[in-house]
Structures are given as structure tokens and as C-alpha cells.
Amino acid sequence: MSALLETRGLVAHYGDFQALFGIDADVHEGERVALIGSNGAGKSTFLTSIAGMRRSAKESIVFDGAPIGALDAADVAALGIALVPEGRRLFPSLSVEENLAMGAFNRRKGPWNLENVYSLFPALREKRRAPATSLSGGQQQMVAIGRALMANPRLLMCDEISLGLSPAVVKEVYAALGVVCSEHGVSAIVVEQDIELARTMSDRAYCFTHGFVSLSGTSTDLTREAISAAYFGV
Amino acid sequence: MTAASPRVERYSTGGRVGLVLAAALVLALLSGPFWLPSDAMRLVVQFACLLAMSQMWNLLVGYGGLVSIGQQAYIGIGGYALFVLANQLGLNPFVSVPIAGVVAALFALPTSRVVFRLSGGYFAVATWVVAEVYRLLVANISALGSGAGVSLTAMLAYDKGTRESITFWLAVVLLIVTTGGVYWLLRSPLGLALTAMRDSDIAAESQGVAVGRIKLLVYVLAAFGTGCAGALYFMNALRISPDAAFGMDWIPLLFFTVIIGGIGTIEGPIVGTLLYFTLRQVFGDYGAWYLIALGVVAIVVMIRFPRGIYGELAVRFGWRFFPIQRILREPK
Amino acid sequence: MNWLDTVIQGTLLGGLYALFAMGLAVIYGVMKQINIAHGDFIVLAAYLALGIVAATGLHPFLVIPLAIVVFGFFGYAVQRTILNRTIGGDILPPLVVTYGLSIVIENALQQTQSADPRSIKLGALETASVPLGGGLAVGVFPLVMLVTAIVVAIVLEIVFNRTRLGMAFRAVSDDREIASIMGVRDKRLFGYATAISFAVIAIAGVFMGIKFTFTPSLGPNFLLYAFEAVVIGGMGSFWGTLAGGIVLGIAQAIGFALNPGWGILAGHLVFLAVLLVRPTGIFARTA
Numbered sequence: 001m002s003a004l005l006e007t008r009g010l011v012a013h014y015g016d017f018q019a020l021f022g023i024d025a026d027v028h029e030g031e032r033v034a035l036i037g038s039n040g041a042g043k044s045t046f047l048t049s050i051a052g053m054r055r056s057a058k059e060s061i062v063f064d065g066a067p068i069g070a071l072d073a074a075d076v077a078a079l080g081i082a083l084v085p086e087g088r089r090l091f092p093s094l095s096v097e098e099n100l101a102m103g104a105f106n107r108r109k110g111p112w113n114l115e116n117v118y119s120l121f122p123a124l125r126e127k128r129r130a131p132a133t134s135l136s137g138g139q140q141q142m143v144a145i146g147r148a149l150m151a152n153p154r155l156l157m158c159d160e161i162s163l164g165l166s167p168a169v170v171k172e173v174y175a176a177l178g179v180v181c182s183e184h185g186v187s188a189i190v191v192e193q194d195i196e197l198a199r200t201m202s203d204r205a206y207c208f209t210h211g212f213v214s215l216s217g218t219s220t221d222l223t224r225e226a227i228s229a230a231y232f233g234v
Numbered sequence: 235m236t237a238a239s240p241r242v243e244r245y246s247t248g249g250r251v252g253l254v255l256a257a258a259l260v261l262a263l264l265s266g267p268f269w270l271p272s273d274a275m276r277l278v279v280q281f282a283c284l285l286a287m288s289q290m291w292n293l294l295v296g297y298g299g300l301v302s303i304g305q306q307a308y309i310g311i312g313g314y315a316l317f318v319l320a321n322q323l324g325l326n327p328f329v330s331v332p333i334a335g336v337v338a339a340l341f342a343l344p345t346s347r348v349v350f351r352l353s354g355g356y357f358a359v360a361t362w363v364v365a366e367v368y369r370l371l372v373a374n375i376s377a378l379g380s381g382a383g384v385s386l387t388a389m390l391a392y393d394k395g396t397r398e399s400i401t402f403w404l405a406v407v408l409l410i411v412t413t414g415g416v417y418w419l420l421r422s423p424l425g426l427a428l429t430a431m432r433d434s435d436i437a438a439e440s441q442g443v444a445v446g447r448i449k450l451l452v453y454v455l456a457a458f459g460t461g462c463a464g465a466l467y468f469m470n471a472l473r474i475s476p477d478a479a480f481g482m483d484w485i486p487l488l489f490f491t492v493i494i495g496g497i498g499t500i501e502g503p504i505v506g507t508l509l510y511f512t513l514r515q516v517f518g519d520y521g522a523w524y525l526i527a528l529g530v531v532a533i534v535v536m537i538r539f540p541r542g543i544y545g546e547l548a549v550r551f552g553w554r555f556f557p558i559q560r561i562l563r564e565p566k
Numbered sequence: 567m568n569w570l571d572t573v574i575q576g577t578l579l580g581g582l583y584a585l586f587a588m589g590l591a592v593i594y595g596v597m598k599q600i601n602i603a604h605g606d607f608i609v610l611a612a613y614l615a616l617g618i619v620a621a622t623g624l625h626p627f628l629v630i631p632l633a634i635v636v637f638g639f640f641g642y643a644v645q646r647t648i649l650n651r652t653i654g655g656d657i658l659p660p661l662v663v664t665y666g667l668s669i670v671i672e673n674a675l676q677q678t679q680s681a682d683p684r685s686i687k688l689g690a691l692e693t694a695s696v697p698l699g700g701g702l703a704v705g706v707f708p709l710v711m712l713v714t715a716i717v718v719a720i721v722l723e724i725v726f727n728r729t730r731l732g733m734a735f736r737a738v739s740d741d742r743e744i745a746s747i748m749g750v751r752d753k754r755l756f757g758y759a760t761a762i763s764f765a766v767i768a769i770a771g772v773f774m775g776i777k778f779t780f781t782p783s784l785g786p787n788f789l790l791y792a793f794e795a796v797v798i799g800g801m802g803s804f805w806g807t808l809a810g811g812i813v814l815g816i817a818q819a820i821g822f823a824l825n826p827g828w829g830i831l832a833g834h835l836v837f838l839a840v841l842l843v844r845p846t847g848i849f850a851r852t853a
């Protein structure tokens with residue numbers, strides 16, 4: 001079975017600084033993949049590269065069989081790749097509902113609409129007219145997730161979504177993510193600081209260290225010891 | 235121990251060459267009144283004034299990050315201050331030039347209170363409004379000649395030769411003070427702070443750089459230098475009017491000399507000013523078409539070669555005549 | 567001086583300044599950039615309208631729709647071919663490039679249209695007025711300008727707050743990168759914003775050409791009026807910009823009534839006073 005997303009030798013630079021040194025990774029249809037690694041390992045850079053927020057070599061990112069490394073972010077979005085960015089980055093001058101609507105800007109068909117997002121996060125319904133940034137941190141995170149779902153993505157990428165959410169809500173969100181993936185065949189890449197959580201909610205995991213993949217495998221096979229060894233570099 | 239650690243180098247070979255060349259040029263220039271015809275001397279004075287204004291604008295925009303399009307305010311204030319000091323208060327006109335610079339700096343203090351409330355593009359246009367306010371105020375004051383302007387009658391006390399020679403020497407001093415001053419400033423600790431600010435105000439602030447105070451200092455210093463240059467320019471012209479002094483023609487000129495020359499370098503404005511004078515001598519008679527061409531060139535350079543002529547060359551050949559950077563050399 | 571009359575005339579003049587300002591506010595609102603050539607485009611629009619009136623004999627008001635269409639496309643083209651290349655973090659390129667455009671337009675007009683003052687003739691409507699009683703009267707044409715400004719403010723408010731395009735404008739203005747990963751094509755969107763700005767410029771240009779006798783060199787003045795109205799009104803709503811234009815118009819009218827040399831100066835001084843006292847603008851929505 002060929003993968004939905006493949007990266008081959010993906011590199012990324014910030015000026016003279018190299019953040020990724022040739023990442024090879026795969027994500028299959030309906031699969032949940034966790035990215036772990038210490039601060040500055042390059043996890044966010046990996047996600048933003050896939051989302052097209054910076055140009056990569058054309059062939060270094062392949063989505064559904066087509067090379068997308070050199071595409072504009074808007075073209076990547078049109079293929080059904082959505083990102084919940086690090087730090088949420090909601091649009092401050094838009095209301096909650098408008099933020100969600102922006103997620104659906106591409107008008108991709110699929111199960112997600114405002115109604116379904118409000119059922120997933122009922123707290124948002126009553127705040128729909130409020131400016132997005134007036135919400136609590138956890139609620140803002142829900143808006144960010146809802147916004148990405150509104151795109152009806154085939155690949156959903158989440159960068160540290162548990163930040164600012166209470167443990168109960170985190171559980172709920174990941175449960176919902178599991179349903180999204182299994183029922184709708186959506187694939188997900190999730191960056192998660194909590195290693196235990198990352199392992200339990202994912203099918204496979206990659207561990208990043210200083211811009212390299214230092215460890216990868218089926219989540220159940222990866223032991224805590226192997227991960228912590230990879231975490232701090234070998 | 236010492237042999238193993240890298241050393242910080244602040245002069246390169248190019249830098250030493252630059253210093254020697256600059257010194258030779260200054261000496262040659264100082265003797266100018268003894269061998270230059272008077273229209274050539276007048277041209278050199280204009281050149282020095284424009285270069286001084288360019289260096290000041292470069293300091294403000296290229297190093298200070300304060301994009302002002304209203305520096306004509308200080309050109310005009312410097313000019314008018316000279317005329318008031320010399321004509322009305324009877325001061326020696328030559329001594330009045332630096333005092334006119336101080337007057338411009340004094341005006342810059344309250345002005346900054348207003349324009350510093352805005353930033354970025356808003357700051358830029360606000361500085362322009364301020365220059366217009368000064369122009370309109372002067373045009374409404376009959377003691378300053380209203381809209382028609384005044385002549386520098388105080389200069390009648392000197393014969394032509396003395397007048398021209400002293401004006402010329404003042405211009406050479408102005409060149410040294412502004413170009414040399416910027417060079418010195420950038421090599422001082424303030425230069426490091428400015429470099430940090432150029433990368434990011436916020437990052438610089440977090441490293442203990444008092445960004446607000448440094449911007450104010452740069453703004454006031456630039457007003458002083460620009461005021462001196464304005465005073466000398468209109469001393470050379472012997473006449474001043476609100477439109478000439480506070481007019482809108484100055485800014486495109488500074489765009490040309492600084493941006494086309496190479497912003498954020500000391501050499502750039504020199505290259506740009508030289509080029510400007512050359513083009514003006516050759517094409518100046520073409521009027522509107524010439525200005526259209528300048529506008530187009532400014533647009534193209536800004537889009538395609540934002541480093542300017544000198545900046546592009548320096549990057550390509552590694553030139554550095556006014557070394558303000560600190561270069562870390564690995565031990566051999 | 568009749569204070570009431572001065573204020574009324576200033577308010578009507580403010581309608582024109584509001585039209586100047588709203589085009590500038592559109593571009594600033596979306597791209598966070600200031601178009602230094604804004605005033606020169608207004609002047610250019612007036613020359614265009616003058617040319618169309620001369621060639622077709624149409625009534626100047628009927629030229630407005632045509633001018634809107636022509637300038638709308640023109641704005642889109644200017645943005646896509648030139649201004650989009652200046653977009654990025656640095657504020658210097660857009661300022662320099664639009665300043666360069668300003669020089670080019672002014673001198674090209676100088677060269678092709680001469681520096682002679684021109685104006686667009688409106689015929690009988692020019693002097694028609696409506697009596698208000700008490701010896702006061704308002705001109706029909708100034709009233710038309712003010713009403714147009716109000717209509718334009720309403721339309722822009724609707725476009726920016728009630729449409730998908732407006733939502734994308736605000737999103738791009740907030741965070742260009744994130745908007746683009748939602749599928750917003752920012753460069754095209756900037757083209758639309760400038761097209762809208764230029765459509766407003768076209769209206770402003772025709773009215774300006776009727777109201778004033780104009781020459782190619784007036785552009786920078788109009789830019790400054792537009793800018794002042796935007797800052798006085800405060801960013802964030804076109805109602806604020808409309809109000810800012812009216813405040814500026816009244817300030818200039820009072821200054822002018824006191825001494826003909828003080829009109830423009832009074833406008834500038836009110837602007838500086840607002841900066842000093844309330845830099846976010848008089849009518850800014852307090853967040």
C-alpha cells in the first residue's frame with residue numbers, strides 16, 4: 001500500500017541555519033502518526049514545510065502520488081492538507097464563527113461543517129459572535145482545531161494541540177481525532193509533548209532530534225527507554 | 235592560549251585603503267579654493283550638502299529603521315535658522331551654520347513627541363505632514379519673507395573670494411563631520427545597538443538595548459546634520475524660500491542617492507550622490523522626462539536590487555572600505 | 567464669519583476628503599501599506615474623466631461608472647504587476663516604490679497635459695443650492711459628494727464585514743501565512759483590494775475635478791488629506807474614516823475663514839493635535 005504522504009530527504013533552512021536534514025517519513029491513509037522530540041528538534045518546521053509555508057524541493061514532499069514540495073500554501077490547502085498551527089494563530093479581528101468559516105475557505109466537500117464543529121465543541125456555539133482572541137486558552141485551541149476540521153482535510157496536522165487544554169478536554173479531543181481518522185479515513189500527524197499520550201493516541205511515531213529522525217516505529221513497539229534515548233540524541 | 239582563540243578584526247585591507255584614500259581626498263579638497271574655478275566650487279559645496287543630507291537619511295532609515303519622508307523639515311529649519319541668525323541677529327554667518335544645526339536638533343525634540351506616536355508607514359507620512367506644517371508656517375510669517383523668501387544679505391559684508399572659500403571649507407568640514415561622524419557612531423557601542431535593532435527591535439530590547447532612547451538620539455542627530463547641510467546649502471545659494479527649503483523635491487533626491495547608491499552602508503550614499511551629480515550634469519536639461527526616468531529607476535532598483543549599486547558590488551566582491559563590522563577570524 | 571455656515575461647508579468638503587481617505591484605508595486595512603501615489607491617482611482619475619467628458623460629451627456624473635470600471639481594472643493591474651513585489655516585512659520598498667510612482671505620474675501628466683489648471687464643468691448644477699432657512703444654503707453638488715461618501719462607507723462596511731471576500735481581507739491582514747494555508751491566494755486578494763481602492767479613487771477623482779481647479783502637482787496634498795482623515799478617524803471602520811474626513815473638512819474650512827493662508831495648515835494642526843492627544847484616532851473602536 002503506498003502512503004498518502006511521503007517525504008524524501010526533506011530539508012529546511014532559516015537563513016543560514018538548517019533546521020531539517022533530510023527527513024524520510026510516511027503517513028498512510030487513515031493512520032495517526034505522532035511526532036515527538038525535544039524543543040527545537042524541527043517538528044514544527046516539518047509540519048509547516050508540508051503545509052507549504054516555505055518552499056521545499058519539488059519531489060521531497062509527495063502527496064497522493066503527486067510532488068507538492070514546490071506548491072504555494074493555497075494550492076497545498078486545496079489538496080486537503082490542514083494544519084492546526086503551533087500557538088493557534090487565530091485571526092484576532094474575526095469572530096469565532098468567522099475563524100471557523102476561514103477554515104472552509106476552500107469549500108472542500110466532506111462531513112465537517114459549523115454544526116458538526118459546534119457539536120464537537122459545544123462551548124464554542126455560545127461564543128460564536130465573540131472575537132476569537134477573547135476566549136480562554138482552551139477554547140481558542142478548540143477554535144483552531146475546528147478551523148482545521150472545517151477544511152475537510154485528508155491529512156490533518158496538529159502542532160501541540162494539548163497545550164492549554166484541561167486533561168479531560170485533551171482526552172476528548174484525541175478521542176474525537178480517533179473517530180475522525182477511523183470513520184472518515186482521514187490521516188493525522190500529531191506533535192505531542194506528552195510522550196505517553198503520543199504513544200497511546202497514535203499508530204506510529206517518529207522521534208526527531210536536531211533535524212534528523214532518530215527513531216521511528218509502531219507506537220506499541222516503541223519503549224519508553226528507546227524514546228528517551230532518542231530524545232536526548234544518541 | 236591566545237594563539238588558539240579567534241580574534242576580532244575591525245579593519246580589513248580594504249578598510250585601510252579606504253582611510254588612506256579618504257585622507258588624501260580631504261587634503262586635495264582643502265586646497266580647492268586655490269585652484270578650483272568658482273562654479274566648480276559651488277558644485278562641490280552642493281555635492282557636499284547633498285551627501286551630508288544623504289548620510290543623515292541613511293543613518294535614520296538604513297541604520298535607525300526610522301523611515302522618514304519629511305527630512306526636508308530640517309533642511310528648511312537649518313536654512314531659515316541661518317538666515318535669521320545672520321540677517322536678523324547679526325551673527326557671523328559662517329559661525330551660524332553649526333548653530334543652525336543645533337536649532338534643527340532643538341526642533342526635532344518636540345517634533346519627535348508627535349511623530350513617534352506612529353510607526354512604520356504612518357510614521358513616514360506623519361513626518362511629511364510635519365515638514366508641510368513648517369513650510370506653511372514659514373510662508374505665513376512676513377518677517378521670514380512669507381512665500382517669496384529672503385536673500386542672505388549678511389553675506390554682502392564679505393568679498394566674493396572670501397565668501398566662496400569659507401563656504402567651500404565649511405563644506406569639506408561638513409563632509410568629514412557627517413560621513414566620519416556616521417562611521418564613528420557605527421563603530422561605537424551605539425553601532426552595535428543599532429545593528430541589533432535593525433535585525434529586530436524586540437530582540438534588541440530584550441538584550442537591554444534602550445530602543446526608544448536610541449531612536450530618539452538618532453532622530454535628533456540626523457536633524458542636526460541635516461540642519462547644518464541645509465544651512466550651508468542655502469548659504470551657497472544666497473537665497474531661501476519656503477518651497478525650495480521645505481519642498482517635496484528633496485525626498486526623491488535622497489531616495490536616489492541612498493537607495494540607488496546602497497542603503498545601510500556608508501559608501502552607498504557616496505556612490506549615489508556621485509552618480510546623481512553625473513546624471514544631472516548630463517541629463518538635467520530634459521526636465522520632466524529626466525524626473526520620470528529617476529522615478530522609474532528608483533522603482534526598479536528597489537524591487538530588483540534593494541541593496542543598491544554599492545551593496546550589490548560589495549556583496550559580489552567582498553568590498554569593505556568603511557569597516558564597521560566586527561569580523562571573527564579563525565586562527566590560522 | 568458665520569460659524570454655522572462655515573461648519574456646514576466644511577462638513578460637505580469633508581465628504582470629498584472622506585472619499586479620498588477611504589481608498590487609502592482599504593489598502594492600509596488589507597496590506598498594512600500606504601500608497602504614497604494615492605493622491606496622484608486621484609489627480610490621474612480627474613484627467614481621465616476630463617478626457618472622457620471631452621471626447622463623449624457625457625455628463626460628468628455619468629462618467630463615474632465608467633471611471634470606476636477602468637480604474638478598478640487599472641488598480642488590479644498595478645497591484646499585480648508592481649506593488650505585489652514590495653510586499654513583505656520591510657516598510658521601505660512599498661514607500662519608495664509608490665513614491666516613485668507618484669513622481670512618474672505627476673511628471674507624465676505635466677508633460678502630456680501641461681501644468682495649466684483644469685476643471686470638470688458641471689453646468690447649472692454647479693451653482694444650484696438648497697436653502698436651509700436663516701440665510702443658510704447648501705450646494706446641491708457638495709451635498710451629492712457627502713451623500714456619495716456615506717454610501718461608499720456603507721458599501722465598504724458591508725463588503726468588509728458581511729462578505730466572504732471581506733472576511734478574507736481581514737484574515738490576510740491579521741496573518742497572511744495562516745490565511746494562505748486556509749487556501750487564500752493572497753496576491754490575487756491584494757489585487758482585489760487595490761481594485762476596490764482604485765474604484766473609490768475614481769469617484770473621488772471625478773468629484774475633485776468638479777470641485778477644484780486642478781493641476782498635475784496636487785497629488786501629494788490629496789495624499790496628506792487622505793492620510794490625515796484616516797488617522798483622525800482611527801483605523802478599524804469606514805465610519806471612522808468618514809468622520810475623520812469631515813473633521814478635516816471642518817478644520818480646513820474654519821482655518822480658511824480665519825485667513826485664506828491658514829486653511830490647509832489648520833487641517834494639519836488638527837491632525838497633529840489628534841496624534842498628541844489620541845493617537846488611535848478620535849473614533850477608533852476601543853478594543
Ligand SMILES: Nc1ncnc2c1ncn2[C@@H]1O[C@H](COP(=O)(O)OP(=O)(O)OP(=O)(O)O)[C@@H](O)[C@H]1O
Pocket residue numbers: 014017019037038039040041042043044045046086
Ligand atoms: N523563524 C525562525 N527563524 C530562525 N530559526 C528558526 C525559526 N523557527 C524555528 N527556528 C529554529 O529551527 C529549529 C527547529 O525549530 P522548530 O520550531 O521546528 O522545532 P520544534 O521541534 O517544533 O520545537 P518546539 O518543541 O519548541 O516547538 C530550532 O532550532 C529553531 O530555533
Ligand SMILES: [Mg+2]
Pocket residue numbers: 043044045086159
Ligand atoms: Mg514546535
